[in-house]
Amino acid sequence: MTLDEIRVRIDAIDTQMKPLFVNRMECAAQVAAAKAKTGGDVFVLERELAIIEKRASDIDADIYDEYVAFLRHMMSVSRRYQYGILTDMQERVLKDALEESGFDGGKPHDQVEISFTCKKEASDLNLFMNMIRLNKVEIDGMNLTSKDAVQTIDMTLDGNIHDGNMKRLLCQIGKEADGFKIRDLK
Template sequence: MTLEEARADIDAVDTQMKPLFLKRMECAKKVAEVKAQTGGDVFVLERELSIIEKRAGDVDKEVYDEYVTFLRHLMSVSRRYQYGKLTAMQDAVVDGAAATAGVDKNAAHTQVEISFTCPAATSDLNLFINMTKLNKIAIDSMNLSTEGGVQKITMTLDGNLKESNMRRLLCQIGKEADDFKILAVK
């Protein structure tokens, strides 16, 4: 097989995946609509771990880790989409964290400093960093320290608390990480 033939196979697979991805996002929208009515959480770790175990159980060891990573990323993207639909949840997380910090969300600012923690053994830091990119939010600075098996992360994000992508990102981090705080706006 030539490189061109191998790439043609990949293109064919990608073409087949597109309608399935769009269908998955349509389903995620329906889930968000139900959760908007019921107040259910978007991120349910036990459910996601069960899905991964069920879907990946028969995957060859050579690509097992890649498949699990693919599933985790796909689920994170789906959750991002749902958080974007759940503006009341965004308000509760973002406005609540701003109020706790004594931050005026309406004050002029171009950066938001946050902190959160993750268990080091099961850290989803890579997914949170990827979510900043998907939400078109730049990380101006980031600090990570690990103590007692817990990662503590502080980030300075470029943007404003009133921007929809910032609110979606902070909602996702606030709902999926531990000890989420808005520290300051600058």
């Protein structure tokens, strides 16, 4: 098979994946609507791990890690979409983080300093970085330190906490990361 023939085949596969993706996002919207009524969490680690284990159990070892990465990314995108629908959740997470930090959120700012932690051995820093990119928020600065198998990430993000994408991002990090804090509004 030539390179051009392989590319045609890839294009055909991608075309088939598009309606499946749209269907998955429609289901994600329905899940978000149900969670809005019940107050359920969008991110349930145990459920996601069980889904990944079940779906990846028959994948060839040569592509196992790539398939797991694909599933994790797809689930992260789905959660991002759900957090965007769950505006009441966004407001609660933001309000709680501001209260904990002692900020009222009313002061003018164009940067948000945050911190959160991840266990080093199972770090999801790559997914958090991807969330930032998906939400079209730029990182102005970042520092990562490790101590006792825990990574602490300090970031300065460009934007305002009242912007839609920033709210969605802070909600997702606030719900999915340990020790999430808003450290400053600058």
